[in-house]
Amino acid sequence: MTIKEVSEKYDLSADTIRYYERIGLIPHVPRKENGIRDFDEASCGWVEFSKCMRSAGVQVEALIEYVDLFFQEGTEEARKDILVEQRARLQEQYEQLKATMERLDYKIAHYVP
């Protein structure tokens, strides 16, 4: 698949996908002989994963570290730790979000500022 197809498939700009590869947020994408990216299933999987994580607010830094560890042997625990930590972060955001939504609901329902 070309970058354009992947970009449309996951609704991420081609620039963003190139940027993600450049900074190591997704692993190197295979190229054709002419140097053009040719996304295979694994690469698509990474794009999809990064999109999902990013849109929930997982930091770029954490994802880079994860991808980095992914290519080293015996780092399963470390990788899992990253996931656990990010999971905890999301949990916090979740609580905050819930509280704020309830507050907004109340404000909207009783609207008199």
Place this chain on the structure above:
Amino acid sequence: MTIKEVSEKYDLSADTIRYYERIGLIPHVPRKENGIRDFDEASCGWVEFSKCMRSAGVQVEALIEYVDLFFQEGTEEARKDILVEQRARLQEQYEQLKATMERLDYKIAHYVP
């Protein structure tokens, strides 16, 4: 209350509070004769409100508009609309967050990348 006290009370830097006032995210804070901010209950309320909204991810822009309308007569509906729209945005974030957390839970539980 001084800005320092408010800053400690709500765990927001004094710089951020001044910034919020400057851009209109909170209304003008009353001053003493010497020009120093003297937060009353209303001002504290705005600080607390903005902190809550911001930490859930409500955009600065929307809050500025809200505060702006707040000081004009007959804008109740418009203000409520802002709240309703922001509520919907948070709802989307919430869904995204939930989905991502579930995905992480699964990945963590079955850890074999």
Place this chain on the structure above:
DNA sequence: TTAGCATTTGGAGTGGACTCGAAGTCAAGC
């Protein structure tokens, strides 16, 4: 009354995450 610390303003600087631009290559169609 002088030191030392908080506060004021306005403007400049920062960090994160993209987003764009320039200059070049390549394949397909006319």
Place this chain on the structure above:
DNA sequence: GCTTGACTTCGAGTCCACTCCAAATGCTAA
């Protein structure tokens, strides 16, 4: 053979939301 449009790299630019700085003023305590 030439144009057109998608692709490449790499560096620069942008946007948002702060965060910091400088210079001036004010309050408190030795």
